[in-house]
Amino acid sequence: xxxLAAVNLTSRSAGAEKLTDKQWTRFQTAIATNEExxxxxxxxxxxxxxxxxxxxxxxxxxxxxIATKIIESFPTCPIPEIARLGRTLKHWRKAFLAYFDTARxxxxxxxxxxxxxxxxxxxxxxxxNRENYxxxxxxxxxxxxxxxxx
Numbered sequence: 001x002x003x004l005a006a007v008n009l010t011s012r013s014a015g016a017e018k019l020t021d022k023q024w025t026r027f028q029t030a031i032a033t034n035e036e037x038x039x040x041x042x043x044x045x046x047x048x049x050x051x052x053x054x055x056x057x058x059x060x061x062x063x064x065x066i067a068t069k070i071i072e073s074f075p076t077c078p079i080p081e082i083a084r085l086g087r088t089l090k091h092w093r094k095a096f097l098a099y100f101d102t103a104r105x106x107x108x109x110x111x112x113x114x115x116x117x118x119x120x121x122x123x124x125x126x127x128x129n130r131e132n133y134x135x136x137x138x139x140x141x142x143x144x145x146x147x148x149x150x
Contacts, residue, residue: 015049015052015056016049040079043077043079043082044079044081044082047070047074047077047082047085050066050069050070051070053066054066054067054070055099060100060101060103060104061100063100064097064100064101067096067097067099067100068097070086070089071086071089071090071093071096071097073086074086074087074089074090075087075090113141116140116141117137117140117141120136120137120140121137124136
């Protein structure tokens with residue numbers, strides 16, 4: 001975890017293309033200080049970058065090729081977390097690759113709204129009036145416009 005302290009949170013979650021020269025140097029220096037201990041972190045970060053590149057490639061055909069290589073290579077990674085991710089992607093291969101066959105569409109928006117509804121359903125603790133419950137869910141989901149809410 002020492003290597004992660006050397007690179008700030010923003011640079012860890014950002015793509016390699018967004019790292020400044022200073023951030024990249026700090027990252028490489030941190031890895032080089034103790035390669036044996038920090039190499040798994042570097043490999044995991046590199047795998048994450050490969051996964052990002054599949055989704056962000058401007059050509060969906062090339063993105064799908066990258067994704068297919070990921071499915072083939074990640075399960076054999078010596079790092080257990082990456083191998084587990086690889087097995088999961090291999091198990092969900094059809095759904096994972098469907099993203100590249102459906103004009104990059106996903107059900108992420110639907111899942112986000114459903115998550116909000118489920119959260120507020122739990123918070124409501126048993127609405128008895130169906131109309132009030134419906135209005136509350138519309139309010140949560142952003143589908144209720146009222147001059148009184150402005």
